[in-house]
Amino acid sequence: MGGSVSCCISPGESPKIHRRREVELDECPITTAEDVSEDTGTYLQHISDRELPDELAQESNPSDHPRASTLFLNKSQTDVREKRKSNYLNHQMSPGLLTKKYSSCSTIFLDDSTVSQPNLKSTIKCVTLAIYYHIKNRDSNRSVDIFDEKKHPLSRDKVPDDYSVVDPEHKLIYRFIRTLFSSAQLTAECAIVTLVYLERLLTYAEMDICPCNWKRIVLGAILLASKVWDDQAVWNVDYCQILKEMTVEDMNEMERHFLELLQFNINVPGSVYAKYYFDLRSLADDNNLSFPLEPLSNKRAQKLEAISRLCEDKYKDLCKSTMKRSVSVDNMAGIKNSQAVLS
Numbered sequence: 001m002g003g004s005v006s007c008c009i010s011p012g013e014s015p016k017i018h019r020r021r022e023v024e025l026d027e028c029p030i031t032t033a034e035d036v037s038e039d040t041g042t043y044l045q046h047i048s049d050r051e052l053p054d055e056l057a058q059e060s061n062p063s064d065h066p067r068a069s070t071l072f073l074n075k076s077q078t079d080v081r082e083k084r085k086s087n088y089l090n091h092q093m094s095p096g097l098l099t100k101k102y103s104s105c106s107t108i109f110l111d112d113s114t115v116s117q118p119n120l121k122s123t124i125k126c127v128t129l130a131i132y133y134h135i136k137n138r139d140s141n142r143s144v145d146i147f148d149e150k151k152h153p154l155s156r157d158k159v160p161d162d163y164s165v166v167d168p169e170h171k172l173i174y175r176f177i178r179t180l181f182s183s184a185q186l187t188a189e190c191a192i193v194t195l196v197y198l199e200r201l202l203t204y205a206e207m208d209i210c211p212c213n214w215k216r217i218v219l220g221a222i223l224l225a226s227k228v229w230d231d232q233a234v235w236n237v238d239y240c241q242i243l244k245e246m247t248v249e250d251m252n253e254m255e256r257h258f259l260e261l262l263q264f265n266i267n268v269p270g271s272v273y274a275k276y277y278f279d280l281r282s283l284a285d286d287n288n289l290s291f292p293l294e295p296l297s298n299k300r301a302q303k304l305e306a307i308s309r310l311c312e313d314k315y316k317d318l319c320k321s322t323m324k325r326s327v328s329v330d331n332m333a334g335i336k337n338s339q340a341v342l343s
Contacts, residue, residue, distance in 0.1 A: 063200035066271035070279045071199045072130035075137040080286040110300070111291035115277045118188035122291045124181060126280040127191045128174040129287060131198070131209065131218065135167055138208040146257040147213035147220070154215055155245040164212035176215060177222070183242045184234045186226055192276050193225040194218070196268050197258075205261040219243075220258040223251070228266050 062068040113119035141164070145151055150159050160166075181191065198221045202209060209217050219239070227233040236251040259266075284291065294300075 061200065061203045062275075063196045063203065063268075063272065064265070066269065066275045070276060071202065072133055072195070073279045073283060076130070076133040076283055076286065078137060079133065108296040110294065110296050112294065113281075113291050115274050118192065118277060119291055120181070120188040120191075122284070122289075123188040123191050123280065124177055125174060125289060126284050127195050128170060128177055129283060129289065130195055130280065131173055131177075131214065132168075132170045134198075134202070134209045135173075135211065135214055138210055140208055141210045141212070142207045143210060143213045144205065144207055144257070144261070146254055147216040149212055149215055152216060152250060152254070153245070154219075154243055164210070167211055168214060173214070173218075177218060180219070180222055180239075180242060184226065184238065186222070186234075187229070189273075190222070190225050190229045192273060192280070193229050193268055194221045195280075196272060196276055197221040197224055197262065197266070200265065201258065201261055204263060204265075216254060220254050223255055224258060224262075224266065228268075 060068045062070045111119065111122075113122055149163060153159055177191075180186070198209065198217060201207070201217065201221070223236070223239060236255070237248055239251060240246050240248055281291075283289075
């Protein structure tokens with residue numbers, strides 16, 4: 001995780017920087033129980049993927065359990081209610097024109113973002129908005145020294161005296177994250193995992209993301225998410241070339257502290273990932289942040305039909321394999337019972 005010599009002090013750059021991103025998310029699906037092949041035998045569910053009772057899920061960490069509500073969605077509800085009230089009053093006074101596209105009998109509009117292949121730009125905007133609400137509606141200003149920008153500046157520029165009291169605007173957070181993702185060629189899934197790690201850090205370490213630490217916390221979450229998600233991850237030295245004033249030693253120390261505060265829990269179950277994706281979609285809808293819609297063409301309809309047929313065939317094969325396994329188990333039980341009667 002950035003602490004090895006070959007990863008941090010190598011004079012060259014990682015292969016990620018020069019690699020053209022030709023393989024998109026459809027080649028990196030989320031592994032679920034349905035993806036287990038026939039020859040692997042009985043699927044044993046990992047303890048982190050097991051369902052929890054409703055009463056336990058409500059008290060659990062949302063970054064660990066799929067049925068616990070995400071923190072960012074709760075943080076945004078106050079502002080969302082105010083916006084809905086304002087929009088309702090404004091709509092009564094002057095209806096205006098519809099800004100959202102709707103499907104009709106002749107035209108069907110679809111966005112190109114799915115849980116297995118999110119839209120990069122829209123996902124980064126949603127994650128940025130979630131971080132913005134975390135900062136704006138924080139409960140307090142609890143922090144850790146390693147993330148304090150005054151004590152560990154990201155650049156040689158003087159940190160303003162009011163750096164710890166002025167909340168950053170949404171556009172400022174978006175520019176910071178977009179620069180990192182664009183320079184390091186990170187994917188949209190990495191942005192979702194970044195948000196999972198960020199909320200896990202705030203819960204495990206019992207701290208808040210605030211004006212004095214948001215940049216370093218976001219950087220640490222992106223650094224860790226890119227290494228966990230991508231097979232060819234960006235090295236720490238490459239981030240130092242993006243943020244030219246940072247040193248590899250500072251990057252390594254921040255990553256080490258981040259992992260320790262996470263208690264080295266970097267596992268993100270597919271159910272948790274999906275929950276964060278759909279909650280980000282809800283956040284976008286609440287804030288009128290629309291995903292790009294395109295009319296459904298013949299070519300795209302044929303592609304969707306082919307994908308649907310492939311999923312249906314895969315489901316049928318899975319059902320057949322399950323039936324075969326259940327029949328074989330019943331046969332074995334019958335043989336054992338017969339042997340017991342004969343003996």
